[in-house]
Amino acid sequence: MDLPLPSSDAQAHSEKLTRAIQQQIAAAGGWLSFAGFMEALLYAPGLGYYTAGAHKFGAAGDFITAPGMTGLFGQALARQVAQIMAQSAPVVLEVGAGTGRLAADLLLELECLEALPASYCILDLSADLRQRQQATLAAEAPHLLERVRWLDALPEDFSGVVVANELLDAMPADLVAWRENGIFARGVALAANGEFVWEERPATGELLAAAREIGEQCQLPPGFESEISLACRAWAAEWGHRLQRGALLLIDYGFPRREFYHQQRARGTLMCHYRHFAHPDPFYLPGLQDVTVHVDFTAIIAAAHGNGLELLGYTSQGQFLLNCGILDRLAALPAATPDYIRAASAVNKLLMPHEMGELFKVIAIGRGLDEHSPEPLCGFVSGDQSRRL
DSSP: OOOOOOOHHHHHHHHHHHHHHHHHHHHTTSOEEHHHHHHHHHHSTTTSTTTSOOOOBSTTSSBOOHHHHOTHHHHHHHHHHHHHHHHSOSEEEEESOTTSHHHHHHHHHHHHTTOOOSEEEEEOSOHHHHHHHHHHHHHHOGGGGGGEEEESSOOSSEEEEEEEESOGGGSOOEEEEEETTEEEEEEEEEOTTSOEEEEEEEOOHHHHHHHHHHHHHHTOOTTEEEEEOHHHHHHHHHHHHHEEEEEEEEEEEEEOHHHHTOGGGTTOOOEEEETTEEESOTTSSTTTSEEEOOEEHHHHHHHHHTTTOEEEEEEEHHHHHHHTTHHHHHHTSOTTSHHHHHHHHHHHHHHOTTTTTTTEEEEEEEEOOOTTOOOOOGGGSSSOOGGGO
16 A cells, blocks of 8 residues: 555554554454454554544544534534433533534534533543643633533433534444355454454354344345444443433434445445545554444444434434534625635535535434424434435
């Protein structure tokens, strides 16, 4: 691959993580599930992509998320957040808050809407990102910083709005292969020289049951390879025990099941991001690149529904943002100024089907919202695609 070379310090960091994973594989008997490998790549203490201090977001990082493109994303999302808080409780919990950009935009817009939460909670595993979030909020919304608090774990019970933008795609996933002679988990072993190599073993337990169900539903032929994220399912199901009243707003790239496991994706959706280059090799520079898989939204709602939560809406990001008035927010900017031109370009990327508008989806899952309210959730009033799940 013709990718940018890391600095000597970054290379040394990657080699340190590589040695740690090699030791982990050896201790596990010579084989590690891909979910275990992906978890180590991203979250190994002090070494993983999200737990070390490497710059990840923006032009100098490996990718740009929607909040980093324009503040209008958070301003539009704030309308939906305010509506759900009005029907549940004035509390927001953002899981995986990145640089804190979305938190700042949401808080400032909720202030304009006279709908500030009593508490804005952030749950993030990275100490480095917590520091960046604190710095962003101190710079952009210092008068609202006292409303923000950082959590170390999910609350035992919660009422309000849970926001997660590009969280699910970074949860560990197993790689699965449907073969002529059965269903196999694709894991990682070590070659004689210590390099990572693929090795398949028969799938067992919960993974095998999930793969059988998917294979039957989608009529997968032998040779089909894809991903199953048991971690995403478990996370969604857990909210059935913790969410008392309110909703989860989950924004990520993915598909309903029958589109996820479609013949055109017969090699899955695994993708790595390094310095704004996308490629499929998860063995490249461990710890220095993001490793992601798309989201099976059917699995998300099935897990949540099985624990008492209900589907409140599902649509494309583009349609959701239009429903939440992002074009009105754009129109409020002074026309023909540099700020307007930059914002218009970003909004175009967020909305257009060939950009992020169709690939990214928004799903709302909840419990106990005001049953007497005549208004549906504003982000899903038009173009709801729940039937596709």
